[in-house]
Amino acid sequence: MTAAAAASGDDPLVLLSLAVTGDRKMLAMRRDVQEACRRLGMSEAETVRLATVVGEVGGSLLGARGLTGRLALVDGERPRITAVFGWSGALRPPEGALDAARRLLHTCELHDNPFSQVILGQPVPQTSQPLAERAAGLREELMGLGDVSMGEELRSQNHDLLAALQQARAHQEELQRLNQELEETNQGVMALYAELSSELEATNSGVVALYAELEEKTRELSLLNKAKTRFWANVSHELRSPVNGVLGLTRLLLATGAEPLTDEQVQQVQMIASAGSTMLALVEELLDVAKAESGRLEPELVPVDLRMLLHQMRGTLSGTAQPGASLVFPDDAPQQPVVTDEVMLTRILRNVLSNSLKFTAQGEVVLRVERAERAGRPWCVLTVTDTGIGIPVEEQARVFEEFYQVRGPHQRAHSGTGLGLPYARRLTELLGGRMMLDSTPGEGTRVVVEIPAGPHAATPGGDPAAAPVQLDLLVVVDDDPVFRATVRPVLAELAREVVEVGDSSEAVAVIRRRLPDAVLLDLSMPPPDGYQLLARLADDPGLSRLPVVVLTSNDPSGLENSRLAHAQAVLGKTHLSAARLADVLAPVLGRRAAAGAGTEER
Structure with missing residues (x-):
């Protein structure tokens, strides 16, 4: 009997009990939770919440001594x-996982005596059939x-994520509808205030009452807008971690040393990876929109090689053009770097470019890049011209409204969220520039992006084309095996030897024993977390001078x-x-090398 059941007098009816000895057992537990919830008649939303929290909390406990999992029905006034x-x-x-569980579930309890136990639960629909x-x-x-299939479970998780995103969009549409109703009410x-103003002048109390009502409506509108922004940010953060997990697992399945897959399985995993990448991009755009609305999205200005950026974009987008259309990039892009984000x-x-390619079935989409001088300051002008279907004049202003899509028969063949152009314009304005659009139906559309291009800043550390730093030894402290596996090829380019530490309690001892050139440190780990380890390294005279780079997937703000x-430095994990x-x-390793050379000369 669980601790919660013993306290309440309820008697749990055990459905299954197993030793959770690894990822496959954890996936089986999550799969069984989903099947049980669905066969009990629970809603899909409640099923996904419980299964997701079970997978998150159980996954964080993998490796714990004697870890067991049990699924049971608990009778009572509310089964x-x-x-x-x-x-x-x-x-x-992790406390973050427990906080999310408390928000999403009816029951989330953590007990420490006589042994550690976490209880996660949801109410089930009542029927005339006895619970036993x-x-x-x-x-x-x-x-x-039977046994769980890794591929099937990945597809199930991807399906759940898509369903959650659709639900999030439905909630957002409901918020927009409520916002519109409140605006109409206001x-x-x-209008009522204007009609009755002459009569209300004679009654000061009536004016005060009406003013108070108007203030309340304004406050409600402000709170609703803040709630909408908070909703975007929360949903984006909660979706980004599992999507990153899906992408990491697909990379592991497709890795050279992984267990061989059939051609059909490889194709299916590649489709999962492609869908996950698309979802991650959408989630990041939603998160950036929320940050921009709350004033927390700030550009990081560095010299950018336009030729390299356009070369990478050509490889990414060329395959998305429709059979009758072509994508044309400039051959004479400016050689001088542009200082921007x-x-x-x-x-x-x-x-x-994606928007133009989507609606151009015949002809071409052309990108031009030019430099210009305005008020003594250099600017970069990027012009995208297509021969697509065009946009009616009355719709051209509205295409920059979030989630708005031009109505028409073509829309059925082109899915989308309506975030692309509004998001691009918002980012352009954050860079200090502007975006303009003109279009003729049936002939095409032209979009002009103008951003400041300077002044040119010196590249830290000298020549931007210099070879990357080559370290002898690098220590990575991160409890997420998926992230360690996905970042391993990146670190192999940087260091001759990489030591991975998955248990944060062993990190200081490993660092003291190996004395690496640098340490990469995750923030969100079971105690001691990244903050605590950073403080210990700073207080240790023998380790305080080691360069430490903090890695995190959390919002920097x-x-x-x-x-x-x-x-x-503090770097995000997503684009490492x-x-x-x-x-x-x-710079740090260069100063250390110079100091070492000076010592040898003396």
Whole structure:
């Protein structure tokens, strides 16, 4: 009997119990939770919530001593299904995972005595059939499911993520509808105020009452807009981690040393990876829109090689053109670097070019790049011209509204969210530029992006074309095996030897023993977390001078910057590259090399 059941007097009816000894057992537990919820008549939303939380919490406990999982029905005034994990030792689920579980589930309890146990539960629909009979039948059905397939489970998780995204979009549309109703209500109040103003002048109390009502409506509108932005940010963050997990697992399945797959399986995994990449891009765009609305999205200005950026974009987008259309890039792009945010500029061009390619069945989509001088300041002008279907004049202003799509028979053949052009314009404005559009139906569309291009800043560390830093030894401290596996090829370009530490409690001892050239440190780990390890390294006289780069998938605005002063840099995990790490580490390692050379001369 669980701790919760013993406290309440309820008697759990066990459906299954197993030792969770690895990823496959965890996937089987998650699969069984989904099947049990669906056969009990629970809604798809409640099923996905419980299965996702079970997978997240259980996955964080993998490796714990004696880890077991149990699925049971608990009778009572409100019957519920519970998933219980029990283990021995000091390991605990991440607080972030428990906070998410408390928000998403009816029951989330953590017990420490006499042994560690976490209980996750959701209510089940009541029927006339006794709960014991339902449990017996369900137990037999679960026993007949057989072994779990990694590929099938990945497809199931991808399906759940797509369903969650569709639900999120439905919620957003509902928020927009409510916002429109409130705006109409506010307009009605204003009209009423204008009509009755002459009569209300005689009654000061009536004016005060109406003013208070208007203030309340304005406050409600402001709160609704903040809630919408908060909703985008929360949904994007909650979706990004599992999508990154799906992409990491697909890369592992397709890796050279992985177990061979059939041609059909390779094709299916590649389709999963492609869908996951598309979803991750959409999630990041939603997150950036939310950041921009709240004023938390700031550009990082660095010298950008336009020729290299356009070369990479040509390889990414050329295959998306329709059979009768071609994508034309300039052969004479300016050689002088443009000082701007490379990620933002890439996303601006990708969205504008993708939009033109989507609606151009015949002809070409042409990109031109020019430099210009305005008020003594250099500017970069990027023009995208297509021969597509064009946009009616009355619709041209609305294409920059979020989630708006031009109506017409062509729309049925081209799916989308309506975020591309609004997102590109918002990023352009954040870079200090502007975006303009003109179009003629049946002839095509022209989009002009103008952004500041300077002044040119010197590249830190000297020649931007210099070879990347080559380290002798690099230590990576991260408890996520999927991330360690996916970043391994990147680090192989940077260091001759890479030591991976998955247990943060062993990190300081390993670093002290090996004395690496640099340390890469994840922030979100079971205690001691990245903040605590960074403080220990800073306080240790023998390790305090080691360069430490913090890696995180969290929103930078939510970090405790006061506790990151000892870090050489803080980098996001999503777009990590050897070149980016080399840029960060080159100045420090260069100073150390110079100091060592000076010592030898003396």
